[in-house]
Amino acid sequence: MSKISIKDMNLWYTDFQALKNINMEIQKNEITAFIGPSGCGKSTFLKSLNRMNDLVAGCRIEGELLLDGENFYADDFDVNMLRKRVGMVFQQPNPFPMSIYDNIAYGPRTHGIKDKKTLDEIVEKSLKGAAIWDEVKGNLNKSALSISGGQQQRICIARALAVEPEVLLMDEPTSALDPISTAKIEDLVQELKKDYTIVMVTHNMQQAARVSDKTAFFLTGEIIEMGDTKEIFSNPKDKRTEDYVSGRFG
Numbered sequence: 001m002s003k004i005s006i007k008d009m010n011l012w013y014t015d016f017q018a019l020k021n022i023n024m025e026i027q028k029n030e031i032t033a034f035i036g037p038s039g040c041g042k043s044t045f046l047k048s049l050n051r052m053n054d055l056v057a058g059c060r061i062e063g064e065l066l067l068d069g070e071n072f073y074a075d076d077f078d079v080n081m082l083r084k085r086v087g088m089v090f091q092q093p094n095p096f097p098m099s100i101y102d103n104i105a106y107g108p109r110t111h112g113i114k115d116k117k118t119l120d121e122i123v124e125k126s127l128k129g130a131a132i133w134d135e136v137k138g139n140l141n142k143s144a145l146s147i148s149g150g151q152q153q154r155i156c157i158a159r160a161l162a163v164e165p166e167v168l169l170m171d172e173p174t175s176a177l178d179p180i181s182t183a184k185i186e187d188l189v190q191e192l193k194k195d196y197t198i199v200m201v202t203h204n205m206q207q208a209a210r211v212s213d214k215t216a217f218f219l220t221g222e223i224i225e226m227g228d229t230k231e232i233f234s235n236p237k238d239k240r241t242e243d244y245v246s247g248r249f250g
């Protein structure tokens with residue numbers, strides 16, 4: 001069974017249809033990348049996967065959206081539990097204005113964990129998981145805003161890992177970072193897929209080609225083609241995919 005299964009999904013912002021007839025299977029422990037020109041609906045679709053669009057007035061979704069076979073848009077599906085299971089990392093590193101430790105402990109605390117030793121363990125494990133423990137272990141009480149952008153983004157990944165999600169959604173996680181930080185995040189994402197299912201929007205086609213297992217090409221709210229990343233980049237079936245991946249438009 002797919003980790004996430006989307007069937008005949010349509011999405012409107014008031015009367016503008018931003019996603020049309022989306023069908024997609026996202027497999028466990030794989031990295032799925034979304035590529036496509038600006039405004040084609042990649043972020044909209046990504047945000048639908050943990051119901052972030054619920055917060056947008058006038059947004060309406062039709063279709064079947066399943067997590068482990070369960071409809072996560074059903075009235076009785078707990079949205080807080082969904083967001084715990086499906087975590088998100090944004091384009092701009094957005095640590096909370098508090099210490100590194102408190103950033104990571106924030107989620108577990110809101111889920112009722114108060115014991116200091118348990119929190120210490122979660123903080124260490126999450127920072128190790130995000131490959132930043134060695135850089136910050138002596139400075140856990142330092143403000144998370146006082147470290148570099150690349151480090152902040154790994155703190156945000158650690159913060160997402162701290163609540164033990166199953167899926168990580170990443171919306172252009174390296175677009176605000178320098179090449180060295182980008183390479184670190186790309187290596188990290190490869191490591192993380194052993195334990196998590198990762199869905200990533202990227203504007204950087206080399207990045208999609210380097211890190212992802214599957215790639216979906218979006219154009220004006222539709223998925224034109226989805227498949228093994230190697231196939232999408234070396235042997236696309238649709239002319240529009242070929243034009244896009246070869247840099248002829250977008």
Ligand SMILES: Nc1ncnc2c1ncn2[C@@H]1O[C@H](COP(=O)(O)OP(=O)(O)OP(=O)(O)O)[C@@H](O)[C@H]1O
Pocket residue numbers: 013016018036037038039040041042043044045056
């Ligand atoms: N809150 C909103 N209300 C109305 N329209 C919106 C809203 N958010 C996005 N849109 C529109 O939906 C379409 C898809 O936007 P979306 O941000 O999902 O595209 P994208 O592919 O992620 O673009 P980019 O690569 O530039 O981030 C665009 O036409 C956009 O203007």
